[in-house]
Amino acid sequence: MTCCSDNVDKSDPAPEGQSSRQNSVDKARRTFLIALGTAAVGIGVGYALGYLTKPAEIIRETVERTVTVTRTVTVTPTPTPAPTPIPGLSGAASRAIAGVRDLLNKGVIAPGTTIRILHVAGSRANLEKAIELWSKYVPEVRVELITLGTEPDVYTKAMSEAVTKTGAFDAVTIFSTWLGDIVEAGLARPLDEFYARYDPEYVGPCAPIEPLGSYVTIYKGRRHSLALDSDVFTLSYRKDLLTSETYRKEFEAQYRKPLKVPDTWEELIDMARFFTELRLTAPSGGRVWGAYFYLEPAFAAYITWFNIFVEAGGIPFDLETMDPKVESPEGRYAFDIILRMKPYMPPEAISAAWADLYDKFVKGETVFTAAWPSLTKEAMRPTSAVRGNVGTALMPGVEVEVGGRRIVNKAAPNPVNWVGIVSNYSAHPEVAYLFLQFATAPDTGLDMVLTGVILDLFRACWFTDPRYRAKSAEGYGEEFLDAYMRSIEISYPDILIRGGTEYLSKLTTEVNNVAAGLKDPERALSDISAEWDSITKKYGRDAQLEAWRALAQLFPENVKSVWRAKGYMK
Amino acid sequence: MSREMARSVKLLATLPLNILLNAILIIPFAIMIYLAFLKWSPAMGIDWWEAAFVGVANFVRALGDARFVNALTNTVIYTVSTVSIEFLLGLLLAYLMLGEFTGKKAVLSLIIYPLMLPPVIVASVFYLMFQPYGPVNNVFLRAVLGDDALRITWFLNPRLAFTALIIADIWQWTPFIFLILYSALSAVPRRLVEAAQVLGASSFTIFWRIRLPLIKPLIIVAVVLRALEAFKMFDYAYLMTGGGPGVSTETISLYIYRVSVLYTDISYAAAMSLVVLVMLALVIRLFIWYFFERVR
Numbered sequence: 001m002t003c004c005s006d007n008v009d010k011s012d013p014a015p016e017g018q019s020s021r022q023n024s025v026d027k028a029r030r031t032f033l034i035a036l037g038t039a040a041v042g043i044g045v046g047y048a049l050g051y052l053t054k055p056a057e058i059i060r061e062t063v064e065r066t067v068t069v070t071r072t073v074t075v076t077p078t079p080t081p082a083p084t085p086i087p088g089l090s091g092a093a094s095r096a097i098a099g100v101r102d103l104l105n106k107g108v109i110a111p112g113t114t115i116r117i118l119h120v121a122g123s124r125a126n127l128e129k130a131i132e133l134w135s136k137y138v139p140e141v142r143v144e145l146i147t148l149g150t151e152p153d154v155y156t157k158a159m160s161e162a163v164t165k166t167g168a169f170d171a172v173t174i175f176s177t178w179l180g181d182i183v184e185a186g187l188a189r190p191l192d193e194f195y196a197r198y199d200p201e202y203v204g205p206c207a208p209i210e211p212l213g214s215y216v217t218i219y220k221g222r223r224h225s226l227a228l229d230s231d232v233f234t235l236s237y238r239k240d241l242l243t244s245e246t247y248r249k250e251f252e253a254q255y256r257k258p259l260k261v262p263d264t265w266e267e268l269i270d271m272a273r274f275f276t277e278l279r280l281t282a283p284s285g286g287r288v289w290g291a292y293f294y295l296e297p298a299f300a301a302y303i304t305w306f307n308i309f310v311e312a313g314g315i316p317f318d319l320e321t322m323d324p325k326v327e328s329p330e331g332r333y334a335f336d337i338i339l340r341m342k343p344y345m346p347p348e349a350i351s352a353a354w355a356d357l358y359d360k361f362v363k364g365e366t367v368f369t370a371a372w373p374s375l376t377k378e379a380m381r382p383t384s385a386v387r388g389n390v391g392t393a394l395m396p397g398v399e400v401e402v403g404g405r406r407i408v409n410k411a412a413p414n415p416v417n418w419v420g421i422v423s424n425y426s427a428h429p430e431v432a433y434l435f436l437q438f439a440t441a442p443d444t445g446l447d448m449v450l451t452g453v454i455l456d457l458f459r460a461c462w463f464t465d466p467r468y469r470a471k472s473a474e475g476y477g478e479e480f481l482d483a484y485m486r487s488i489e490i491s492y493p494d495i496l497i498r499g500g501t502e503y504l505s506k507l508t509t510e511v512n513n514v515a516a517g518l519k520d521p522e523r524a525l526s527d528i529s530a531e532w533d534s535i536t537k538k539y540g541r542d543a544q545l546e547a548w549r550a551l552a553q554l555f556p557e558n559v560k561s562v563w564r565a566k567g568y569m570k
Numbered sequence: 571m572s573r574e575m576a577r578s579v580k581l582l583a584t585l586p587l588n589i590l591l592n593a594i595l596i597i598p599f600a601i602m603i604y605l606a607f608l609k610w611s612p613a614m615g616i617d618w619w620e621a622a623f624v625g626v627a628n629f630v631r632a633l634g635d636a637r638f639v640n641a642l643t644n645t646v647i648y649t650v651s652t653v654s655i656e657f658l659l660g661l662l663l664a665y666l667m668l669g670e671f672t673g674k675k676a677v678l679s680l681i682i683y684p685l686m687l688p689p690v691i692v693a694s695v696f697y698l699m700f701q702p703y704g705p706v707n708n709v710f711l712r713a714v715l716g717d718d719a720l721r722i723t724w725f726l727n728p729r730l731a732f733t734a735l736i737i738a739d740i741w742q743w744t745p746f747i748f749l750i751l752y753s754a755l756s757a758v759p760r761r762l763v764e765a766a767q768v769l770g771a772s773s774f775t776i777f778w779r780i781r782l783p784l785i786k787p788l789i790i791v792a793v794v795l796r797a798l799e800a801f802k803m804f805d806y807a808y809l810m811t812g813g814g815p816g817v818s819t820e821t822i823s824l825y826i827y828r829v830s831v832l833y834t835d836i837s838y839a840a841a842m843s844l845v846v847l848v849m850l851a852l853v854i855r856l857f858i859w860y861f862f863e864r865v866r
Contacts, residue, residue, distance in 0.1 A: 181613035297814030351725035516815030
């Protein structure tokens with residue numbers, strides 16, 4: 001065996017080869033040492049540069065200046081121009097078109113002006129409808145869409161724009177959860193002036209349903225966005241199974257209580273167990289599971305835990321100190337419900353993306369579920385296996401004691417909520433605003449919502465005014481409209497303060513950890529608490545506390561009364 | 571032309587490239603280093619050059635961050651597992667493909683095919699394949715385990731989820747190592763092999779003593795390039811598991827992405843990136859030294 005190695009070596013002139021190898025080793029070592037030295041010097045220079053250019057005094061001065069700017073901006077409302085009547089339009093839509101015509105006539109903008117809207121792919125059909133309607137009235141002003149694939153892409157691009165200030169787009173559709181970050185980053189332009197000038201109908205019978213209309217558009221007391229959507233969760237269920245006489249009798253015999261729309265999570269667990277154990281087969285051929293609530297790791301798991309937590313009377317942060325209050329009986333209870341419900345959910349609930357819940361429900365593979373209104377829209381489509389068999393109700397609640405009385409406390413999550421903001425770096429902010437007002441006006445907004453997937457009903461008159469209600473019912477069904485109106489009344493906002501995405505993302509990770517059996521609830525709660533506290537510290541406890549106190553007021557009255565009863569709120 | 575003149579011409583000729591390199595490489599890198607010493611997020615409402623200087627606080631935080639350590643550990647395990655298996659499979663395939671046989675070109679094309687697919691597509695396909703009713707359970711495992719196979723939930727069990735990621739990576743990237751090793755083995759001089767055969771060396775001996783030592787430089791290139799890529803893996807974890815269940819399959823790229831993009835904690839993300847960069851540079855350097863430069 002050594003022969004071959006020797007042969008190889010002999011074919012290579014050894015001394016020369018060795019010396020060249022030695023040289024290359026030395027050179028490589030030198031290069032390595034030089035690179036290491038350069039990196040060390042680079043880090044040192046960076047450190048020194050930062051130290052020399054940023055003494056602490058200057059930083060304090062900068063922060064103070066920022067705060068001052070935030071507080072001293074004054075709004076000078078210009079009277080609404082007497083609008084020229086626009087045939088076929090009324091109210092906010094008419095004022096938007098009149099406004100843009102006025103800008104054209106005064107030469108503020110030239111014909112051919114283009115505004116660009118950054119948005120996520122899921123809303124393309126909705127926005128295309130709005131553009132189609134807009135083009136009928138102002139073909140001189142073009143609207144282009146910059147479409148991004150996923151929701152985090154929009155956040156990334158928006159935050160990058162806040163840093164680079166290129167003016168590449170004029171408006172952005174964002175999650176309302178991001179509003180705090182995006183306002184603080186300087187991207188979202190305050191809109192009070194435009195609201196006052198053009199009146200987007202945020203007061204009156206056609207206003208966005210309150211409190212939703214306020215908490216998705218107002219940040220630190222000022223309007224920064226226009227509502228494009230509402231995302232309140234409702235409980236959706238397979239009505240055919242729940243009303244079946246056979247299953248009613250079987251359930252009653254087994255559980256000694258009636259099979260009905262569950263009022264509490266405890267009741268829902270029994271029903272979910274009942275249907276799961278029946279091992280039914282869905283029209284798709286898949287197994288029917290009793291329940292499917294979000295526990296997935298990427299984004300939505302927090303919704304389920306936070307809903308049960310809030311209903312149980314939990315408050316995320318102390319209203320005096322901003323300390324996290326998740327390590328509490330309410331936090332433990334929320335995990336208890338999730339873990340008891342888990343065996344009756346498809347395993348994908350813990351691992352699949354959010355759209356899997358839609359897929360399974362529309363195929364008839366789950367009995368109880370909760371999601372955005374678009375789930376009902378999807379279930380109403382002709383291709384749905386559950387078309388005509390979908391029931392909608394308020395989210396299940398939690399029994400709590402208030403003033404010595406046991407009540408079922410119900411609250412509905414309102415996660416995401418698309419809103420439109422106008423970029424501070426837009427060359428045509430007023431036109432961008434006017435397009436958003438037009439797109440979301442009572443007359444035109446309903447068409448936009450009904451065309452496409454991710455944007456849903458948000459104005460009160462679309463539910464109540466007979467002129468609009470019939471059209472809304474075509475997309476969602478009468479039963480849904482009633483249940484949804486009531487759900488909005490008990491809806492609560494996401495954590496819409498600076499760092500909101502981070503707070504909720506950390507919560508999602510821990511909820512998924514517990515659901516997957518990787519952490520026990522106690523440790524997860526303690527970790528959430530620690531993570532949340534570090535986020536609060538990062539943005540400044542006082543500023544966060546101020547924002548949280550304002551946000552807490554927007555929680556529904558029934559939730560606040562439980563907080564008061566528990567001493568969490570004065 | 572005088573020596574001075576020649577030097578000036580050289581400097582002038584390379585000036586545009588120098589400016590370009592400085593603009594696109596060195597300046598952003600210097601900014602990243604600087605950011606790592608600040609406390610800055612766009613959501614703080616100030617520009618990065620106005621942010622507070624915090625010294626090495628971000629680096630200290632990274633070293634004490636359990637999630638960072640977890641992501642780093644996952645990434646190291648992932649890199650070592652995928653690169654080792656891909657190297658062995660690639661080498662085996664390359665050796666087998668050295669011989670001549672009918673349809674060799676077609677087989678070669680088939681082997682290389684996964685390389686041509688975008689990782690996003692591969693991740694999506696493997697995500698579907700590993701679903702409880704997907705082909706992995708329903709076809710392959712069902713043949714062995716029966717209906718019990720349908721109860722295997724790959725993405726709920728940390729180890730299985732991790733295995734699924736590794737399998738997707740191996741499927742796509744083994745051809746990369748194969749390509750390099752195949753071309754290297756094909757270039758080994760025939761006369762050396764024939765000489766060894768004449769002297770009675772076995773096929774294994776020829777492979778172990780002649781072919782392998784001669785292709786060592788290319789093995790190192792293949793392994794280092796592949797390891798660098800595997801270490802940066804993002805697509806599979808993002809699309810197949812989302813880093814879950816929990817954070818059990820979260821890789822360092824995914825975690826840094828979340829910190830910088832979702833949590834907009836840019837300074838901390840910059841610090842973590844630097845820590846990873848330095849660690850990676852040292853490991854790769856050691857690897858090259860051990861296998862390539864070490865004086866025996």
